[in-house]
Amino acid sequence: MSDHRLQDALDALKSTRVRMTPQRHAILEFLYESMTHPTADDIYKALEGRFPNMSVATVYNNLRVFKEAGIVKELTYGDASSRFDSVTSDHYHVICGDCGKIVDFHYPGLDEVETLAEHVTGFKVHNHRMEIYGTCPKCQNEAKH
Ligand SMILES: [Zn+2]
Numbered sequence: 001m002s003d004h005r006l007q008d009a010l011d012a013l014k015s016t017r018v019r020m021t022p023q024r025h026a027i028l029e030f031l032y033e034s035m036t037h038p039t040a041d042d043i044y045k046a047l048e049g050r051f052p053n054m055s056v057a058t059v060y061n062n063l064r065v066f067k068e069a070g071i072v073k074e075l076t077y078g079d080a081s082s083r084f085d086s087v088t089s090d091h092y093h094v095i096c097g098d099c100g101k102i103v104d105f106h107y108p109g110l111d112e113v114e115t116l117a118e119h120v121t122g123f124k125v126h127n128h129r130m131e132i133y134g135t136c137p138k139c140q141n142e143a144k145h
């Protein structure tokens with residue numbers, strides 16, 4: 001399943017004529033396999049052993065290329081580091097307030113909220129973002145001990 005998604009992403013990248021490098025491939029592979037919505041720093045830390053010449057800036061640049069190619073989504077959190085998501089279809093996120101873990105949550109798009117917002121405010125609505133906050137099972141478990 002994740003191999004198939006990674007292959008689709010590689011094909012999409014190829015069609016935008018982005019040159020594939022071993023680093024680029026490793027970053028993309030990490031994103032698609034980890035499913036943890038990592039920050040650029042997380043990716044850097046996971047891969048620096050394999051690519052001693054790689055910098056956090058390299059990771060950022062590659063993520064920007066992927067974003068432009070439409071194969072990753074950036075989730076911004078004000079001043080905090082962006083997280084990167086390999087699932088680009090619409091979905092919602094459940095976020096652990098203790099450890100920051102982000103888990104995908106599939107739910108029919110709340111499109112009527114957009115229609116209502118347009119209706120009430122006169123805005124042309126482009127998208128919406130909903131996040132659910134709580135405590136993940138691991139943190140709940142740790143709290144008990
Ligand atoms: Zn947690």
Ligand SMILES: [Zn+2]
Nearest residue numbers: 085087093104
């Ligand atoms: Zn996600």
